[in-house]
Amino acid sequence: MNVLEAIHARRAVRDYLDRPVTEATVKSLLHAAVQAPSAMNRQPWRFAVVQDTVRLKVYSDLAKQLLLTNAALDPKTAHYREILTAPEFNIFYNASTLVVICAEQRGPYAEADAWLAAENLMLAACDASLATCCIGFAVGVLNTPAVRRELNVPAEGAAIAPIILGYPREIPQPVRREEPAILSWHR
DSSP states (O other): OOHHHHHHHOOBOOOBOSOOOOHHHHHHHHHHHTTSOOGGGOOOEEEEEEOOHHHHHHHHHHHHHHHHHHGGGOHHHHTTHHHHHOTTOOTTTTOSEEEEEEESSOOTTHHHHHHHHHHHHHHHHHHTTOEEEEOGGGHHHHTSHHHHHHHTOOTTOEEEEEEEEEOBSSOOOOOOOOOOOOOOOOO
16 A cells, blocks of 8 residues: 555544454554654654553543533533443444553644654554544543553653554545645745
8 A cells, every 4th residue: 555545545443343453563553653754853752552451441431531521611522422421432442452642741843743653653554454543532531640650651741642543343434525725825
């Protein structure tokens, strides 16, 4: 698969088979992630990998509680109240692996660098016939003191990009994309 094929084939998958991803495969994807560009070549990314399904369920339940507590402050989250109160809903969609891309230190470019690494990881996963999905619902819980300690997130850093990874039950159909909205083009 070439890079343009991967860009067009990658989907946000929310339904996974109960099949673990091997350590060798995860490491291969992390090696792809660190090939991303970074501001001033700082390479601020650090990675936490969770493949313990019990721990993932605990994190999911904690995240749902936190999101529901803060729903009054965020109308977008309030929209998801019904699904967040469902005991069977797992924010990680039962994926076998969570890769948390963290920043070693917060800074003006650390988040952008982490997301660049995330895109590399997701495209490499697509090339390996694996599926991924960014899980924004997890960011809050991953940055709580207790979970930060469990994941060894540096004191000056943050969990930025939670990406689930696994074998898809099925690949969703492509979503229609708008043409690029070009604001200006000076010649």
